[in-house]
Amino acid sequence: MLGAGVLSALAASLCCITPLVALLAGSSSIAASISWIEPARPYLIGLSVLVLALAWYTKLKPAKLATDDCGCVAPTKPTFWQSTAFLVLITVFAAGMMAFPMYASTFYPKAQLKPSAAATASTKQVKFMIAGMTCAGCEEHVNVELAKVKGVTAFTTSYASRSSLVTFDPAQTNEDAVAEAIKRTGYKVKGYEALSPTKN
DSSP: OHHHHHHHHHHHTHHHHHHHHHHHHTOGGGGGGGGGGGGGHHHHHHHHHHHHHHHHHHHHSOOOOOBOTTSOBOOOOOOGGGSHHHHHHHHHHHHHHHTHHHHGGGGSOOOOOOOOSSOOSEEEEEEEEEESOOSHHHHHHHHHHHTTSTTEEEEEEETTTTEEEEEEOTTTOOHHHHHHHHHTTTOEEEEEEEOOOEEO
């Protein structure tokens, strides 16, 4: 029962755990391969809560005392795996996994833009529509890759709007290069929209 609770809690946040593990392992291309599970997240969380509630109910309800042949109560000492302390540990771990998307971004390295040499007088802003982002950690994952593109001067990525607004120097890079950087994360670029150029 506890195993089912933990597994469903892990599965509920797998869409945010996988990109972080992949990024730390240096294999960011597989990061969004679990994003398909995100629509099932509320159901998995519900299953976890239900299983853990049932485990707590079973643990806290009055136990029937075992008796031997003469009707005497046989003392039984529960193992650690049957103890309340273990159930508390499992509950805390499951709660941490279910809440992982809320704090996933804290584990990502902050995206640092490299100083670009001899920027031109104008920059271009392009809004990229991205499929597969499910949490704030996904935003950081995309930002880390965007920061590596020579000529990118600013970016604002939002998983809520499923987009990234990227400002870049058109003399040093273009839309295709930026889209390729986003695709390296494993997320899909569904399209992009060029906004008006800005003057520095």
